[in-house]
Amino acid sequence: MARVLITTLGRNWEIVPEILGWTNPDLVDFYRHHPHRQALDDLRAAYGIEPVERVWIITTDGPDIDTALHQLRVWRDAVRADAIRFRVVRVSGIEDLSSLAECRRMREAIHQVVFRGFMEAKPEGMLVLSLTGGRKTMSSDMQAAAFFGCRALIHIVGRDDKLVKFKQLDVQDFCRPLASYLADAVTPVVVGRHARSPLMDYPESLPRPLEMCVHKALQSEAMADASWIIYRLCVDQTPLLDTLEDWFKTASNLAANHASRIIQQETSANFLALYSLPPREIQRLKETKLGVALGHHRVRSELELLRRLPKAELHCHLGGALTVEEILDVARALEEKIKKYQAILQPWLDQWKSRLETEDVALWGHAMDWKALRRPLAGVPEPIPVAAFILLFQSCPHVLEEMIYGPYLKEENFVGIGFNAYERLGDLQGSALLQCEETLRATCRILGLKARDHHVLHLEVRCSPHNYTRGSLNPRCVVEIIADELAMHGPESTILLLIGSRHKKLDELRDSVALAEELIKENGRASHMLVGFDLAGDEKALEAVKVRETFLPLMERCLHATIHAGEIADASSIWQAVYHLNAERIGHGLTLQQNPDLLERFRDRRIAVEMCPSSNYQILGFRDAHVPGSASLSVYPLFDYLQKGLRVTVNTDNPGISRTDFSKEYHRAGRLTPNGLSLWDVLLLIRNGFKAAFTEAPRRHNLLRKAENMILQVLERGFDS
Known part of the structure; x- marks a missing residue:
């Protein structure tokens, strides 16, 4: 159970502090002078965003990325973000997404990392996905990877009239609140919250377990310390994408088959519409017990x-x-x-x-x-x-x-x-x-x-x-x-x-x-x-x-x-x-x-x-x-x-x-x-x-x-x- 942020990264290393400045204001209160500071705080509370403790960064190869990662590392050391574990995943052999094959390999990498983050965060943790960073196709792939579910999909929007001055900032400028004249140069927004796909509730229908489709170990390229590790991911095939696509093809029959199995196991049928609920919702109905708790507040809510x-x-x-x-x-x-x-x-x-x-x-x-x-x-x-x-x-x-x-x-x-x-x-x-x-x-x-x-x-x-x-x-x-x-x-x-x-x-x-x-x-x-x-x-x-x-x-x-x-x-x-x-x-x-x-x-x-x-x-x-x-x-x-x-x-x-x-x-x-x-029993009654x-x-x-x-x-x- 962890609080995880996953983002893609291109040449602009600043994306990471811009995000963490909102999710972790105690680290760097980046938006202190923002004219809509209260609204940003309310947004964070509305989506239940807690300080991130793990950051996964997905990026490509090339000297520009080397430079961006170096600057990010310098910023991390300057703000003393040792409590946050940074994991950088560089996809081997891709410097620029210039072909369909490269885009598919990057999509596979993004899905693999998001699945890792999903497994780290469940069941009571937090997974936040960022649509900011890298090529537009990478943002699109990140949104598709929300299939696994996330607390929030976030984006950073900027003002064109302040962009020139904003790009002139150096690493030290990102270690403190933005100056007043640039306070609203960038603004974090939440695109939405995603429940995990109902398909995740039918594991018995999977062509093969998703864990088998993910690289068991990432090859460590560089490790400065336990909180900053760069991994190399070689993507020759796309087993996770292939499995998910096969799964989607059979999705239409999953709910009906699952409902049929449940009904056959019961001595009396409940409201028929309940069987169309995702299995995790049905399980919650069967696990939520009424009449047991003794506390006044619990009894009143029941x-x-x-x-x-x-x-x-x-x-x-x-x-x-x-x-x-x-x-x-x-x-x-x-x-x-x-x-x-x-x-x-x-x-x-x-x-x-x-x-x-x-x-x-x-x-x-x-x-x-x-x-x-x-x-x-x-x-x-x-x-x-x-x-x-x-x-x-x-x-x-x-x-x-x-x-x-x-x-x-x-x-x-x-x-x-x-x-x-x-x-x-x-x-x-x-x-x-x-x-x-x-x-x-x-x-x-x-x-x-x-x-x-x-x-x-x-x-x-x-x-x-x-x-x-x-x-x-x-x-x-x-x-x-x-x-x-x-x-x-x-x-x-x-x-x-x-x-x-x-x-x-x-x-x-x-x-x-x-x-x-x-x-x-x-x-x-x-x-x-x-x-x-x-x-x-x-x-x-x-x-x-x-x-x-x-x-x-x-x-x-x-x-x-x-x-x-x-x-x-x-x-x-x-x-x-x-x-x-x-x-x-x-x-x-x-x-x-x-x-x-x-x-x-x-x-x-x-x-x-x-x-x-x-x-x-x-x-x-x-x-x-x-x-x-x-x-x-x-x-x-x-x-x-x-x-x-x-x-x-x-x-x-x-x-x-x-x-x-x-x-x-x-x-x-x-x-x-x-x-x-159980609430399921009550509904049957x-x-x-x-x-x-x-x-x-x-x-x-x-x-x-x-x-x-x-x-x-x-x-x-x-x-x-």
Whole structure:
């Protein structure tokens, strides 16, 4: 790893100090008085030019070159540039480039030296190529040699009106800043930066290794000391040029063949456009790990990268979508209605204020029965009492958060708390708050806008309309309000799934199925957005096999089906969901690994698994790289499923309850994966989300293409965390 400058040289030895005066201003601050000194400094910084420590000079034979090299040597000694290693390569038998054969031999020499410099500088060094010096053909050959890649191609431009006086300068004049009257006589410019050719990423396609085409040793002609060596290079043949030219002829098939090899090695295909990236970019995607680093800055940059990526969210419950701050925002939508009942509410609210002022909320808040707030006063309809209570915390939302979460505010405590304790954290939202049009609309607006902010292109929202009818609404009206608001504020592709609950009476499940049937028959916005049905709740309360007959009407109408299974029950729950209810997707599926045959069927039939890393971690407990106390817990199965070719997706479940969002879930998935998830894995998970979306094939195709283009734009801007 070195910082290398390569330049050609003719009769004008001054070219080297002119270049080094810009790259190494500490050696000679040659451009100190230049009228555009700051711009030159900014240019050097913009291209990341650091002081050069090795200089390769390519030149010809002849007495004029002898004179130029002598003067350059005198200058080098005068400025005491001993820290810079000068390597002069003189091409034998060429004094003047007067024939095609001589030009080709010089081109071979330039390519050989640039390849040497490339090998010296990689992987973290710096290679700068100069287009100034020697014949114009030599500059052209140097530009062609940028095939190997360089930090910058630089040139020195001069002013004709000051050229005569500039040529009168002697060696000593180049050992100090240019005099003011000549300060802008010459100016360094950067022609461009060159990434190495994509061909360099296909070494297996080379006719022969490039190292075999380069002269193994240069013959030393003169060696004053270790930092000044003149080599003689005899170029009788052009093996490097011949190899590169043969390589170019086969270039058109390299990318396709390479992509084919990668796809054949993988259990699941990623976005197709990714396979057209240069192999080094693909390798970077596979080596860039997310979720491992613990530093605050690194975590923040990883989350920002994840936020910029497109996503499909398949498993998000409306009833658990709000954070504490958002619960307050939704409660404010009822301020006018609260005023209407203020006289009745005030004594009750005063009691709460007194408790909040005199008691330790951390002690009693966590054990409180939040459901008791729903109808505490006769004559005040839901959800006004709940909203009025919530608004007591407008100036201190952190107190409300402490009351709800208690010890779970510390991440090391919010792990493996069980299903019931987890559900209780949502008792102040969902059916407690969404009992009127105002709060429904406010919640949907918040969720939709948040999805857009995290670049969710496809959003599937699950809701239980019958749970929101204790105010003045009926189930059908609830669905219409949700559909209307999400259509206005959610992603362009937003759909609804109705939920049927296992832990309630079977008649209530039948009512939910009947509502879905009723809406499907109509031609309104709600019917177009309603595309699927979900069976949720405690798997042990009602097995899937017992609700098949209830589900038949939905199957007859070909409504999409996703079933919560394998979250807290064994793999038989998953089997029943697939074979009795024809589930196309499974929510959670954590115990699928218990049944290898069923897992194989999932892979073959492309049944998707909707995994929700945060809620899975919080309810059941898994090993998290960022939580030392979780080290003894079991490993989250997501990566194992992904390696086995399952269509795994990442989702939020209840983003408000889990204190997560659409981007943090992918980061959590990395945290729960030993050694983290690679960015390549994350992009595969994202693609799986779009492939498993409950939407018609043309829209799914368009979403995939849009997501693919967004990903390429993100990668083009840079993805280093």
